[in-house]
Amino acid sequence: MIIAIDGPAASGKGTLSRQLAGHFMLPHLDTGLTFRAVGHALLSADLPLDNEVLACEMAQKVDLGKLDRNILSAHHIGEAASKVAVMPSVRKALLEAQRNFANQPGGAILDGRDIGTVVCPDADVKLFVTASPEVRAQRRTDEILGKGQDADFDQILQDVKMRDERDMNRADAPLKPAENAHLLDTSKLDIEGAFQQAVSLVEKTLAQRSLVK
Ligand SMILES: Nc1ncnc2c1ncn2[C@@H]1O[C@H](COP(=O)(O)OP(=O)(O)OP(=O)(O)O)[C@@H](O)[C@H]1O
Numbered sequence: 001m002i003i004a005i006d007g008p009a010a011s012g013k014g015t016l017s018r019q020l021a022g023h024f025m026l027p028h029l030d031t032g033l034t035f036r037a038v039g040h041a042l043l044s045a046d047l048p049l050d051n052e053v054l055a056c057e058m059a060q061k062v063d064l065g066k067l068d069r070n071i072l073s074a075h076h077i078g079e080a081a082s083k084v085a086v087m088p089s090v091r092k093a094l095l096e097a098q099r100n101f102a103n104q105p106g107g108a109i110l111d112g113r114d115i116g117t118v119v120c121p122d123a124d125v126k127l128f129v130t131a132s133p134e135v136r137a138q139r140r141t142d143e144i145l146g147k148g149q150d151a152d153f154d155q156i157l158q159d160v161k162m163r164d165e166r167d168m169n170r171a172d173a174p175l176k177p178a179e180n181a182h183l184l185d186t187s188k189l190d191i192e193g194a195f196q197q198a199v200s201l202v203e204k205t206l207a208q209r210s211l212v213k
């Protein structure tokens, strides 16, 4: 079984995907980390983020087994990731590894921006997780403050909106719900509430599919 989860920044799709992976005992790939790894590699080497040739070279070296969420989750790396994610050759270099992960025996759960539309268009279940920009910015602010770091809500809200704009309007694999995705707005749901709704959507979809077969 392949479960595809997409949604904008800080909508809670990563949290939800990890919970669903535990519940359905599926391996999980946060594909955002693959783009973050490219941004991080460029930043660490003091290289520009707007050189597609360099970014593509970094993308070709990304090793799914070495993605360190503790390092890559930093807010500024997310910004860098969304800049390299507009580059078609970077997306192409990462796509094969993402698809191979999805197609492993027994299935997988992947989250990102284009899982239901491009990476796994035939996924068994597709969820599109959203929340208002203000709710997402507040969650991200709380997350950063919780790590003992400084966070400014207004700046984070502006970054969230800018990232939405970039991710939704790029030419290649823009962020959008797949036609057959279930929308899950978590603005008024806590983590447990979102998880319960997601489990219910997955189970209903699987039940319907087995009736149709
Ligand atoms: N339903 C929820 N209610 C409250 N907080 C939530 C909820 N879902 C997630 N969070 C919190 O919001 C923050 C962002 O969640 P998460 O990292 O899962 O989002 P994301 O969509 O994967 O973000 P990104 O695209 O930037 O990787 C985390 O601190 C998480 O604990």
Ligand SMILES: Nc1ccn([C@@H]2O[C@H](COP(=O)(O)O)[C@@H](O)[C@H]2O)c(=O)n1
Residues within 6 Å of the ligand: 009, 010, 031, 032, 033, 035, 036, 078, 081, 082, 083, 085, 111, 112, 113, 114, 115, 163, 167
């Ligand atoms: N399938 C994906 C996943 C991510 N991106 C880009 O990476 C940025 C960081 O992703 P996070 O999920 O870790 O926030 C994101 O803003 C996208 O630009 C992508 O394009 N496709």
